[in-house]
Amino acid sequence: MENREKKRIMLVGRSTAGKTTLCQRISRRDLAYHKTQTVQVINQTMIDTPGEYLERRSFRGALMVTSVEADYVVFVQSATEEGTMFPPSYNSQFAKPVLGVVTKSDIAAQEQIEKAKKYLHMAGAKTVFVTSSVTGEGVDALMAYLGYEQAEE
Template identity: 75%
Template sequence: MEEKRKRIILIGRSTAGKTTLCQRINHEDLAYHKTQTVQIVNQTMIDTPGEYLERRYFRGALMVTATDADIIVLVQDATENGTMFPPAYNTQFAKPTLGVVTKSDLATPKQVETAKKFLQMAGANKIFVTSSVSGEGVDELLKFLGYL
């Protein structure tokens, strides 16, 4: 019997790289488009609009949507100076939480380390540093998730 792939939910602010990461994982052409609504990708990924994290009144929608996921994936843009994730953000989901730093190809090593710290403070237990453009770190993430 084939094991069912774990379903992940990608949470992060607008332009963090959630949709681009989905495209990379699915070997699609990388093309930016603004995610307006929750998107289910290949029945294994839930891509959420950044506004769901950025606007407090949408955060309940993230909680409800996350019930359909097995793993919470917090996505942090390495080039961003701050974070939208409050400390211990993972505790509201009661599910395994991992972090993904995106845009590592555009960031300095110091920026990558800062992004990792933001994700650690938010409660990510394991962190992957990725670039959807170069592919850096994506295979490691997919192996961890059991997608490869």
């Protein structure tokens, strides 16, 4: 592995977008759904935020405050979700680079995946990864981009 540090990421997305499951996949943990109630730091490198922080405008300030601790903000959009919670150019709210991650690609049609990618690009994510935490699709590419080549311990 190159001599570069793993980047600390903050995952933002609506409830059931797949943020926690993606963290579990990156950490090589068993996938088990649980509702994230508060901001959680996983392996010192991933900040998992509750979906309500995006869904309720009055909580969005908490995302901006929390993002101070991150190297990247990651917008997480489920391919199976109709519509999006990310406003256009939402990336401008953060003083950090923004990545996009489409989740649940294993249970979505290609048209749904393309629409999710479009939502993320409109929100300001320049780089977008298409992933499935169940099959692992796209997760290795995301991990390599962030410097997570080795399994998270």
